[in-house]
Amino acid sequence: xxxxxxxxxxxxxxxxxxxxxxxxxxxxxxxxxxxxxxxxxxxxxxxxxxxxxxxxxxxxxxxxxxxxxxxxxxxxxxxxxxxxxxxxxxxxxxxxxxxxxxxxxxxxxxxxxxxxxxxxxxxxxxxxxxxxxxxxxxxxxxxxxxxxxxxxxxxxxxxxxxxxxxxxxxxxxxxxxxxxxxxxxxxxxxxxxxxxxxxxxxxxxxxxxxxxxxxxxxxxxxxxxxxxxxxxxxxxxxxxxxxxxxxxxxxxxxxxxxxxxxxxxxxxxxxxxxxxxxxxxxxxxxxxxxxxxxxxxxxxxxxxxxxxxxxxxxxxxxxxxxxxxxxxxxxxxxxxxxxxxxxxxxxxxxxxxxxxxxxxxxxxxxxxxxxxxxxxxxxxxxxxxxxxxxxxxxx
Amino acid sequence: xxxxxxxxxxxxxxxxxxxxxxxxxxxxxxxxxxxxxxxxxxxxxxxxxxxxxxxxxxxxxxxxxxxxxxxxxxxxxxxxxxxxxxxxxxxxxxxxxxxxxxxxxxxxxxxxxxxxxxxxxxxxxxxxxxxxxxxxxxxxxxxxxxxxxxxxxxxxxxxxxxxxxxxxxxxxxxxxxxxxxxxxxxxxxxxxxxxxxxxxxxxxxxxxxxxxxxxxxxxxxxxxxxxxxxxxxxxxxxxxxxxxxxxxxxxxxxxxxxxxxxxxxxxxxxxxxxxxxxxxxxxxxxxxxxxxxxxxxxxxxxxxxxxxxxxxxxxxxxxxxxxxxxxxxxxxxxxxxxxxxxxxxxxxxxxxxxxxxxxxxxxxxxxxxxxxxxxxxxxxxxxxxxxxxxxxxxxxxxxxxxxxxxxxxxxxxxxxxxxxxxxxxxxxxxxxxxxxxxxxxxxxxxxxxxxxxxxxx
Numbered sequence: 073x074x075x076x077x078x079x080x081x082x083x084x085x086x087x088x089x090x091x092x093x094x095x096x097x098x099x100x101x102x103x104x105x106x107x108x109x110x111x112x113x114x115x116x117x118x119x120x121x122x123x124x125x126x127x128x129x130x131x132x133x134x135x136x137x138x139x140x141x142x143x144x145x146x147x148x149x150x151x152x153x154x155x156x157x158x159x160x161x162x163x164x165x166x167x168x169x170x171x172x173x174x175x176x177x178x179x180x181x182x183x184x185x186x187x188x189x190x191x192x193x194x195x196x197x198x199x200x201x202x203x204x205x206x207x208x209x210x211x212x213x214x215x216x217x218x219x220x221x222x223x224x225x226x227x228x229x230x231x232x233x234x235x236x237x238x239x240x241x242x243x244x245x246x247x248x249x250x251x252x253x254x255x256x257x258x259x260x261x262x263x264x265x266x267x268x269x270x271x272x273x274x275x276x277x278x279x280x281x282x283x284x285x286x287x288x289x290x291x292x293x294x295x296x297x298x299x300x301x302x303x304x305x306x307x308x309x310x311x312x313x314x315x316x317x318x319x320x321x322x323x324x325x326x327x328x329x330x331x332x333x334x335x336x337x338x339x340x341x342x343x344x345x346x347x348x349x350x351x352x353x354x355x356x357x358x359x360x361x362x363x364x365x366x367x368x369x370x371x372x373x374x375x376x377x378x379x380x381x382x383x384x385x386x387x388x389x390x391x392x393x394x395x396x397x398x399x400x401x402x403x404x405x406x407x408x409x410x411x412x413x414x415x416x417x418x419x420x421x422x423x424x425x426x427x428x429x430x431x432x433x434x435x436x437x438x439x440x441x442x443x444x445x446x447x448x449x450x451x452x453x454x455x456x457x458x459x460x461x462x463x464x465x466x467x
Numbered sequence: 468x469x470x471x472x473x474x475x476x477x478x479x480x481x482x483x484x485x486x487x488x489x490x491x492x493x494x495x496x497x498x499x500x501x502x503x504x505x506x507x508x509x510x511x512x513x514x515x516x517x518x519x520x521x522x523x524x525x526x527x528x529x530x531x532x533x534x535x536x537x538x539x540x541x542x543x544x545x546x547x548x549x550x551x552x553x554x555x556x557x558x559x560x561x562x563x564x565x566x567x568x569x570x571x572x573x574x575x576x577x578x579x580x581x582x583x584x585x586x587x588x589x590x591x592x593x594x595x596x597x598x599x600x601x602x603x604x605x606x607x608x609x610x611x612x613x614x615x616x617x618x619x620x621x622x623x624x625x626x627x628x629x630x631x632x633x634x635x636x637x638x639x640x641x642x643x644x645x646x647x648x649x650x651x652x653x654x655x656x657x658x659x660x661x662x663x664x665x666x667x668x669x670x671x672x673x674x675x676x677x678x679x680x681x682x683x684x685x686x687x688x689x690x691x692x693x694x695x696x697x698x699x700x701x702x703x704x705x706x707x708x709x710x711x712x713x714x715x716x717x718x719x720x721x722x723x724x725x726x727x728x729x730x731x732x733x734x735x736x737x738x739x740x741x742x743x744x745x746x747x748x749x750x751x752x753x754x755x756x757x758x759x760x761x762x763x764x765x766x767x768x769x770x771x772x773x774x775x776x777x778x779x780x781x782x783x784x785x786x787x788x789x790x791x792x793x794x795x796x797x798x799x800x801x802x803x804x805x806x807x808x809x810x811x812x813x814x815x816x817x818x819x820x821x822x823x824x825x826x827x828x829x830x831x832x833x834x835x836x837x838x839x840x841x842x843x844x845x846x847x848x849x850x851x852x853x854x855x856x857x858x859x860x861x862x863x864x865x866x867x868x869x870x871x872x873x874x875x876x877x878x879x880x881x882x883x884x885x886x887x888x889x890x891x892x893x894x895x896x897x898x899x900x901x902x903x904x905x906x907x908x909x910x911x912x913x914x915x916x917x918x919x920x921x922x923x924x
Contacts, residue, residue, distance in 0.1 A: 079889060079893055080631075085897075087635055090638050090642075090904065093901070093904055093908065130494065131494050131495065151908060151909045152913050154909050155910060155913045158909075163855070165853075165854065165855065169657075190850075244849065246849040249844055250844055
């Protein structure tokens with residue numbers, strides 16, 4: 073029997089490994105029981121079907137097939153997880169250009185748009201924000217408050233400073249220098265508002281930036297605020313600005329929880345230390361079933377919740393929010409008898425009929441004493457003003 | 468894949484998948500590719516039947532060039548014509564908007580070389596239409612080269628053996644090319660594109676240099692990576708494509724650079740333009756003229772824009788100057804001085820190549836020369852030079868000029884002083900290659916920024 077040449081065997085092994093690496097995704101793709109879970113917060117490309125005939129869309133078919141393969145090929149999740157893990161472990165980085173790794177362990181969500189990787193940071197701390205932007209925001213806010221008042225409700229705008237505004241010194245040095253040379257848009261917008269509107273514009277920066285807080289208002293590894301941030305900001309708004317009495321206290325425990333941006337990076341474990349309030353004693357409900365009256369709008373809004381406190385006689389609050397709202401709603405139950413929160417992030421998807429039904433339930437059925445519009449500082453922009461125009465149209 | 472390796476009809480299989488490959492990227496222009504195939508096949512047979520009929524050759528070359536002219540240059544030429552016409556108030560031509568067919572420059576040059584080589588008697592016309600079509604459409608080289616002349620693979624069209632050695636060598640080259648493209652070129656593409664998108668007022672000296680050096684490495688690893696993948700795939704299928712790069716940034720003169728950069732294009736211009744024009748046989752003036760003609764054409768071959776022309780002219784001028792006093796001066800410099808001279812000129816020339824317009828090129832060059840702030844709060848260097856980019860720059864710089872002493876010794880299966888040493892070395896090389904492959908696949912999977920630079924040329 074011929075002796076095995078170890079170098080030839082090694083060469084064979086190399087070729088086999090190469091083929092295996094190429095064939096494995098296809099094999100898994102063809103034989104897996106179900107598609108990988110979608111963790112990407114977007115609709116993935118669907119199977120484009122068999123190629124149509126020329127003249128019936130054949131030209132577009134390869135691009136649709138490419139998109140499907142890019143989104144759905146076998147082992148995709150494992151490969152993305154591997155690169156996420158290695159990038160984080162070896163370089164302390166994340167595979168998305170939208171995440172900016174700062175100093176002292178803080179990470180920032182830089183942008184929702186890959187082409188403008190620092191837009192959210194700049195909008196938050198004010199770099200590059202011109203007087204036109206400030207004037208437009210002041211005009212939009214004034215008009216919005218006017219429309220809310222015209223509908224017979226008290227309206228307040230609550231602008232939450234995000235990490236770049238609260239912790240500019242933890243940004244990468246070049247961004248820190250830009251932010252240090254800027255004035256926060258919230259400050260500039262407030263100054264540009266007429267006095268009547270200014271009274272309803274609330275910026276809890278000083279309360280949230282207080283160095284005496286037991287934990288950072290925004291955990292270093294979170295994009296959203298959580299725990300201490302909404303706790304102090306809500307107390308500041310309700311007691312210092314709106315003059316409301318505290319109806320109850322919420323017990324709090326400190327927990328180590330997955331960071332809210334860890335869903336961007338499958339297989340990378342990023343946690344945050346968070347003060348978690350207890351809903352004990354509150355009647356709480358989250359999601360569409362809590363508001364059956366809003367009909368099919370519920371399936372589009374998704375992020376909504378309700379708290380009812382044990383102490384009657386307080387005000388009813390309607391919270392319109394972006395994604396910061398879900399972390400804050402429970403804290404408002406300390407100062408209001410009942411709190412309803414709806415995220416407006418997906419309001420643009422609602423048909424006019426769905427929107428009218430939602431408004432009827434929120435405003436006429438619920439009859440809130442007060443409407444607080446809670447948005448983080450990167451959100452005060454023309455698109456937001458457009459959404460609010462849909463919510464509170466000009467009479 | 469299996470269909471290719473285990474069938475007698477390899478050329479038919481390869482042709483079918485090559486046409487599918489082209490249609491996948493550019494279905495619209497598949498008929499054009501087929502026309503090129505049919506025309507050059509038929510014209511090759513005609514030329515073979517009448518080898519002395521120069522007019523036939525001229526017509527064949529003109530048809531190939533005419534199509535290239537139509538698809539690549541008509542818009543540019545009419546735009547240039549419109550300027551003086553507008554100045555004279557004589558109206559203007561409507562400028563058609565023509566999308567550039569994928570790989571047209573490559574398969575046009577391939578067609579011309581085929582016809583000229585038949586006319587010269589260097590190669591016999593291919594009589595089998597499937598075999599010819601396979602050569603013309605062969606997917607690894609179809610859209611981004613290297614420019615494979617028919618005579619260089621004619622012997623392998625009918626008969627080729629795929630050994631384990633050849634298969635492994637092909638896989639090795641493919642992985643190296645993939646790594647060059649995905650891990651280095653793509654990492655540099657993002658900051659380069661971002662800086663070139665800046666308004667002139669936001670450019671700084673530092674960012675301009677980063678863009679220039681980044682692009683110098685990006686274009687090399689992008690194009691060399693693609694070429695290596697093509698050559699590797701060809702080996703896996705039993706063909707030997709010509710080498711396209713030989714450490715060009717290690718050149719000691721611009722003349723030397725052009726012996727190492729896009730070697731198949733340089734050789735094409737040498738054999739089908741420079742030498743037929745008289746080469747260097749007619750004295751200094753004729754040589755200089757011929758060089759300049761070649762480099763003007765070389766510039767325009769890359770794209771219909773003044774920036775490409777300026778790039779070609781700059782290289783042509785450098786080659787002309789090196790044939791005179793400059794060449795002697797450079798030769799007297801110490802090695803590092805020679806490299807510095809080449810790199811500086813090449814980097815500056817790539818600015819012309821990459822810029823959207825001559826105006827932008829002038830702005831970037833001015834910023835590099837110090838006519839811009841050294842640093843700016845708006846666009847600091849750190850904004851573009853993050854850790855990943857820095858690693859790609861350092862690794863790219865080393866790998867672009869690195870020279871492995873007795874490099875062939877590091878190839879798997881090369882002889883070694885002891886069997887254990889040989890086995891260990893092979894194992895290290897294979898594992899490194901598999902690591903590069905896994906990293907490249909993972910990066911592609913994660914949706915990293917992934918443009919191919921050379922595919923439209």
